[in-house]
Amino acid sequence: MKLVTAVIKPHKWEDVREALETFGVTGMTVSEVSGYGRQKGHTEVYRGAEYDVALVPKIRLEIVVEDADADDVVGIVVKTAQTGRIGDGKVWVTPVDTVVRVRTGDRDAAAV
């Protein structure tokens, strides 16, 4: 089992969700987050005073998938969320020991 975590631009979220559903992903956890990468934040100007806004709003997806699907899911997210401009986001994969469905007690593959 793998946990795929992706941080993407908010306006790409609908495209990514659609592509993942088409692929067969059955569920995911989505949150609105803020952070910054290499590009840092952006600058806003109020009456001539410039403020560096360090944190940029992003969408974080967390998807638990079977080992064999992990690469495909990463590929789909990267392909769909890419604009080629700075701040497109990151995707990373982490190993997952156990998954349990709360309603039934099913474990691992049956629980995903």
Place this chain on the structure above:
Amino acid sequence: MDGYYAFMLVATAFVLMMTVPALALFYGGMSRSKSVLNMMMMSFVAAAIVGILYVAVGWSMGFGGDGTLFANPFELLWLDGVTTDSYIFVMFQMTFAIITTALISGAVADRMKFSAWVVFVPIWALVVYFPLAHMVFSCTDDSLICGRIGAQDYAGGTAVHINAGVAGLVLAVLLGKRLGFGKEPMRPHNLTLTMLGAGMLWLGWYGFNVGSIVFTGETDEANVAQFMSETGRTFANTTLATFAAILAWLLVERLLHGKATSLGAASGIVAGLVAITPAAGAVDIGGAVAIGAVAGALCAWAVGWKFKLGYDDSLDVVGVHLVGGLVGTVLIGFFSTAEGAGGVDGLFYGGGAGSLVDQVLGALVAIAYSGVLTAVIALAIKFTIGLRIPEESEVEGIDLDQHGESAYDLHTSLSSGGKTGLLAPSTKTEGANA
């Protein structure tokens, strides 16, 4: 005459609206979310205090008779001897005293003790505003700025805007900077409130400028024609100067910072209105557009001074009101026309430099008078009850510290105290009434 009375009722209500709620919204939106209520409260309480003080002695000091600096405060004490059908003129002038005092609060955002503000407001109105109103608006032969110097101020460039701007500067310097000024972001927390407030100020300003007409009350043809031409002129000038100032402010912003902002548009509105206030009756439409454009551009540039010079005029009372007020007051010397209310041609209209000299002198008297006396009052408060809240309270937020309130509750699911709340409800009802 009946029509004029109805006109003044409306104008007076408009000007009162400029403080409560327009200025409160304009300033409130620009402050941080932890200080918005204090910002608004400074306007509300200024209205209450100055309003009562005005009918007690303010009207008498301003309009009660002769005097170079002010008239006898006790002559019309509590409007004794003023007939009720004259009350609307008292109320109209009262709203000017209120907004001038409330304007100062923009310089002291986030950090002035509410008690210090409550003490400052009546003393300042008594010592600074009422006399300046006499010097400018009463215009007896003896009154310093209007009568002796002969400077024109249609609706309050010197008495209102230069006066409030200088007082704001003095208070900002004596209070010191907000914690983190120039280092931490202190962005406006709600620009929609600010835009709404600016729009309401604009509407109210028609009462301010157009209502400032001096009408004899005679309804013969000549007087009525004079009334119509002067109200029409001030209305048009007020409007056109504001349009020009919006565009000028946005243009300067676009050139200096790359973007035309909503705060720039809202600020341009106020800058243009401030600048045309003294000149509304003196200039023609071309002059109004020029004054608005100069004010919009100059104020957009002037709001940056506080960072260069290191004083924390939090919401730009100096950059907008002092600079805008000076622009309007001084440019009368160039743009006034003999057809206007003052009957004087300025430099650009074939008159000499006489009007310009009068205008500059009038402005300097207002700056000196307001600056020195505001400093004395503020220092007296500083060394007695203190001007500023403690550092810890400032970090936590002046709303909570001074008023025990916060403007927004954005965490209802955690703090509502209901069945699903994670935090215990702060009050429980037990016993018979449970």
